[in-house]
Amino acid sequence: MLRSMYSGISGLKNFQTKLDVIGNNIANVNTYGFKKGRTVFKDLYSQTVAGASAPGGNRGGVNPKQVGLGSQLATIDTLHTAGSTQFTGNTLDLAIEGDGFFVVKDGTKDVYTRAGNFYMDQNGDVVDGDGRYLQKTGGGKITIPPTATSMSIGQNGSVTYVPDTGGNPVEVGIINIAKFNNPGGLNKVGGNIFEASTNSGPVIPGAPQSGGRGTIKSGSLEMSNVDLSEEFTEMIVAQRGFQANTRIITTSDEILQELVNLKR
Structure with missing residues (x-):
């Protein structure tokens, strides 16, 4: 043939x-x-078809035939180029301007996402659309008391709320942002979720605006790139x-x- x-x-x-x-x-x-x-x-x-030959004698070299x-x-x-940022005005809609991924807890393991559409469940825990808990630096979920009158999220990832009794805002924690040496090596597992692979490198957790991590932008969402x-x-x-x-x-x-x- x-x-x-x-x-x-x-x-x-x-x-x-x-x-x-x-x-x-x-x-x-x-x-x-x-x-x-x-x-x-x-x-x-x-x-x-024929290999190359070197110059010799009265003849020059011949290139291979392939x-x-x-x-x-x-x-x-x-x-992993950045997508455009869309303003929503919802406090729990978060976008990362720069490098890094949100860390959410899927059962007993951490997984990673750039989709920042988060919500609060009936206990005041911040979760994604599938109920995975958003993680803070050092580990653990972020919980806002149901009696809080308001909450805010700063560019540095600091999550605070105002108690119903008034007074100064209370900081719950700082949103954990994960970095990888090779984000292109992450596995897509569906549902806007990435998992670490053998070639992505180990996860490097930390706070926003540190170690090359991006800035948190509350009230906005990152669109598809x-x-x-x-x-x-x-x-x-x-x-x-x-x-x-x-x-x-x-x-x-x-x-x-x-x-x-x-x-x-």
């Missing part, structure tokens, strides 16, 4: 994957804290690439048909 046919098949598979990633990006264009994916290809190994055998998937990156114009352009490129690879396969098939017809 012709090598070009198998090269075309490898291209079809890769562009199918690229379209899958683009489709997921577009589906999450309005998902708070979503980080888009990017597909990167690389060539497969090449078949060496035929490529198609393409393969190199990486599917998660791009998906750019629709970019995604539609990439979709066109992927569609044309898919079509071009189908032409490779059909042309190779026509050549094979001509070979079969030689016997007639």
